[in-house]
Amino acid sequence: MQGHFHFPADRAKIQKQYAAIFFFVSAQLSLIQTHLQRRNRHSVKQEDSVIIAIHILGKLLGFSSERAWHRFVTGNLFTNGQFLERSRSNRRCRALHFAIKWIRHELAKRGHHHAYVVVDSLPLPLCHAARRHRVKRFQGIADIGYGASKKQWYDGWKLHLQVTDQGLPWDMW
Known part of the structure; x- marks a missing residue:
């Protein structure tokens, strides 16, 4: 499943999942905005909420390789070249690790996203x-x-x- 460049699932379904996660992440990110202060925030190519939502969607879909996930994102979700390059995307995810942990914890507290x-x-x-x-x-x-x-x-x-x-x-x- 992860070895394919194009995911066999429906693209519209994945985009709907991304939109739902993005909406939730945007709401939660305003609560922890004080911890995410850094230089040159005005010149970023993608907002923090987009990066976090993409990262969480990759985990929910079961991608374990950062390279395969980035290839999937640029081939299916951001086809116009508006997404970050792979190394920059991975560095931003590592920099936003605190926010990602917070949001995954909030998702788990809701109880709808785990089977057992x-x-x-x-x-x-x-x-x-x-x-x-x-x-x-x-x-x-x-x-x-x-x-x-x-x-x-x-x-x-x-x-x-x-x-x-x-x-x-x-x-x-």
């Missing part, structure tokens, strides 16, 4: 086995456990985390 939630547990070690008998701070609270994946004992707690199918933390206990 996975529960995983992992140990949170507080001290190594060599210092286990000297540390008295968490003696009544933390337990000694065995981490089978690393084949070692640990003193600490266990974190239980729910993660959506898009990789966003949903809940923990």
Whole structure:
């Protein structure tokens, strides 16, 4: 699917998804505009909301390669050459990482964009086995456990985390 230059799905459907994401991103971006201050904002080729919406759409469609996604965008969504070149687009995405994380979190909170939630547990070690008998701070609270994946004992707690199918933390206990 990602190896094709032209996506087999309907172009109008993808443009409708892009428009919906762009509308949501534009509304959310006004809430966090203070964190996105930088020089030469007046001379950008594409606005931040366009870059973020394109990035989120790529993640929703399942593209993992930045090069394949850029090729798809310039071939299907911005055919008139009005989109950034690949390296500039990737640098802007990395610069807007904070805003992208915020918006993906807001999308996940709405609950409409994930199909399932996975529960995983992992140990949170507080001290190594060599210092286990000297540390008295968490003696009544933390337990000694065995981490089978690393084949070692640990003193600490266990974190239980729910993660959506898009990789966003949903809940923990």
